[in-house]
Amino acid sequence: MATPGKVPILDRAMRVATGIVAGGALVAMLAIFVFLLRDSWPSIQYNGGHFLTGITWNIGNLYGNSMSSHNGVQAPAGATYGILPFILGTLLSSLIAVVLAVPLAVGIGLLLVEYLPRRLGDSLSFIVEMLAGIPSVVIGLWGLAVLIPWIGRDFGPWLQAVLGFIPIFRGPVGSGQGLLASGLVLAVMITPIIAATTRDVLRQTPRETKEGALGLGLTRWEMIRAVSLPWSASGIFGAVILGLGRALGETMAVLMVSGSAVNYLPQNIFSPIGTMAATIVSQLDSAMTDPTGMAVHALAEIALVLFVMSVVVNVPARILLSSAVRRGGDAQ
């Protein structure tokens, strides 16, 4: 490589230009944070910590002249913005999704790498990738037309009868919209993401060690237990957190099956819920009618909380995954 002084102008321009563009991701991240913070500032001042712990979301009386005032910021009379139900809805539906998706995804990953012959594996891979590509509104469509009636009529009552001794499975099933439907829809969405990453991580397991284990007389499952899974554990864990991050931020499919609850903490697995992402969409129309604009600022603050949450989840996931893949690279 030439020394810096001898680099021709064209090359130097190319390096600078690509470098600037490459820095764009960081600029975008910072800009998202700064602009969301700026836009939600009035709401942060008005609500303080109550924003995260409050249960009531009420944009106030838009037709009166009186105003509520906190910390010098004004909002319509009686306005309170508490997003605890949305935070819980987001976390619980994502938790259900991860619990359901992990065994599915790891099973599929093992099928693809260890069990299925090449041809069959390729077909299953294609189907899993297709599922990952299906637009979330189409998955929501399926949730709305198929999943919700099934939960309301069959699965819900059955679950209640079998597991009703556990409090969270007790209570009215309702129409089928709610926490369980959201969790199922999210599980369908994140399974292909976790499965594809698990497949890639499992493929990095050194072949000699695997063959050695089989040569010692271990069965295939014992080989997987003793070699593949320990070797891939941190990578699979990273994939799971990646899936969790996706579930936390998913909007449309959840919006279509969650029941869009407000002012209501989930009571059991059948409760209607609202998630942070879904609420940003479902509340926009009513928020825009607020002449003080405080309701829109509060939505911006939800987006800000969601942004911070996604960064907190994705940073460890990426660190785990990159070290898992690097270790695989060294072994080859």
Place this chain on the structure above:
Amino acid sequence: MNVTWRRVKDRIMLALAALMGIIILVPVVGMLWLVVSHALPALSFGLFTQVTVGTGGGLANAIVGTFYVVGLGILIAAPLGIMAGVYVGEVNPGSSIAQFVRFTTDVLAGVPSIVIGYFGYVTLVLGLGWGFSTLAGAIALALIGIPYVVRSTETALSKVPRGMREASLALGASQTTTIWRVTLREALPGVVTGVLLALSIAIGETAPLLYTAGWSNYMPNLRLTHAPIGYLTYVVWTFINEPFASANSLAYAAGLLLLILIVIVNVAARRIVARSRMGR
């Protein structure tokens, strides 16, 4: 331990894994069947020639709108993503700067699309006063797609044999010429796959467009700002909740068109990968 029991356990685990593979087929087959069976009655020539009127009509505005917004988004995302990928994979690959860029790009890919949409709403729709518009939607989609182009470009570049670069440089070609005429050309299948992945994601997005592109019943015009635009995913979301059969069938028809587009893009990407493997 008993040998038979170990064998049985092995079989049980295989059966469980196979069960997982079968379970995941249920939603895939279920979705295809649901959308196809409900959309077929709604398919007509008018779907492609008429615009949506109230809760009926056709999908012409949404189809053209999807191509317009998504196409513009990819036109923004592809060159920027490829440039960043070239920097990370070719100009400065081993450096800690590259590693940091890789990391931020991955984290950006994990930011929920609704957050990107809201960011576009605050900065472009309100901040710059563009209103709901094609360009605002396209930029939001580009932000979502760029990370995928960057990472695919980088991976593809890293697989180009080192000797090819050295041969080109030894012949007196500049680094820029080498990248443009040798390495990028060699890495093209991987780069195109990344762009197609971004395309497929952009086609299926809804939430960020609600906040940036808005919705319009009219055919899109060429105005980039101050004119909202229609797209297929909006039809699926809103028209399924209408109490009219005509609106519901439009939603399913839009869903079917989306699925067809996604399948075409995915199959194209697979073809490219398969062909480039055969060439080696």
